[in-house]
Amino acid sequence: MGLTIKAHGKINLTLDVLSRRPDGYHDVEMIMQSIALHDTLRIEDQEEEIMLTAAGQPVSIDEDNLIIKAARLLQQQTGTQRGAKIHLQKEIPVAAGLAGGSTDAAATLRGLNELWQLGLSRKQLMELGVRLGADVPFCLLGGTAIARGIGEELTPLPAAPNFGVVLVKPAFGVSTAAVYRGLNVASLRQHPRTNSMVDALRFGQLSAVADELGNVLESVTLGLYPELQEIKETLTEVGCQGVLMSGSGPTIFGLTEDAAAAIKLARQLALPNCKVVATAMV
Ligand SMILES: C[C@@](CO)(OP(=O)(O)O)[C@H](O)COP(=O)(O)OP(=O)(O)OC[C@H]1O[C@@H](n2ccc(N)nc2=O)[C@H](O)[C@@H]1O
Ligand SMILES: Nc1ncnc2c1ncn2[C@@H]1O[C@H](COP(=O)(O)OP(=O)(O)O)[C@@H](O)[C@H]1O
DSSP: OEEEEEEEEEEEEEEEEEEEOTTSOEEEEEEEEEEEEEEEEEEEEEESOEEEEEEESOOOOSTTSHHHHHHHHHHHHHOOOEEEEEEEEEOSOTTSSSOHHHHHHHHHHHHHHHHTTOOOOHHHHHHHHTTTOTTHHHHHHOSEEEEETTTTEEEEOOOOOOOEEEEEEESSOOOHHHHHHTOOGGGOOOOOOHHHHHHHHHHTOHHHHHHHOEETTHHHHHHHOTHHHHHHHHHHHTTOSEEEEOTTSSOEEEEESSHHHHHHHHHHOOOTTEEEEEEEBO
């Protein structure tokens, strides 16, 4: 018996950091948005052992892969004797700010809960998921949502318009931990307006959504990699209405009216050493 599951990436339409916690994590307030770009997991039931293979974007398939971590966590928590053979078709760029690892972990939890007939609720899966990564609970929920706490306190929002999204991922990745470490919360002078973005999304006008985009982590990652500023300018020049870094970066995204416009604009981009993907909000 087996299952095929889509694991969608995300972008952050807003990302605010409120404070540093004693455990080193940060309290955030962000509007998360699923995108059509996804990895695909094929999961087959087997006795005991967890096995992982992968194709597509290069990613480690060792014990540090979040798919294996998610499967082992579920085994430990439920005491099941079941195992799984998992194949990952990796399409989401790695260490990109698109939650590629978190979404694979979320898909593994969902898939194995079904395949092993564990009967865990989504809330229970989210409580386990946050132990694997702060973005895992959102990846279990999907759609559009406000995330608070370290990212695990979620308020779902009405479905946002299916704006097109052009993603530009430079050849390098960034460490999320290093970006948060580089942030001095007290020195932040500007914060995204979460409520205004909620209103803009409800109103559904791209120009209003574009005006409210904001990510306080940009100051850190753009400081480390000034070439990201050039990518932002290029996306604006070709006609993207709103342009922002996703998460801790380094992926820069630009919004368009729809997926067709994103495909058209992506074709015009000549950005050496960058991966360009046209997708949409879902
Ligand atoms: C920045 C964001 C925005 O959505 O996304 P990405 O850039 O990773 O996609 C998230 O906050 C990242 O979520 P995720 O990547 O799941 O984080 P984790 O694996 O739990 O944490 C990696 C490291 O980031 C730091 N971290 C993460 C979340 C948070 N609220 N505060 C933090 O300080 C911690 O140092 C932690 O050790
Ligand atoms: N299934 C996976 N897919 C992608 N990255 C993974 C996976 N499992 C573990 N990782 C590791 O997680 C780290 C963060 O990758 P990723 O989740 O893609 O980026 P981000 O946190 O910026 O959204 C990388 O160092 C990567 O090696």
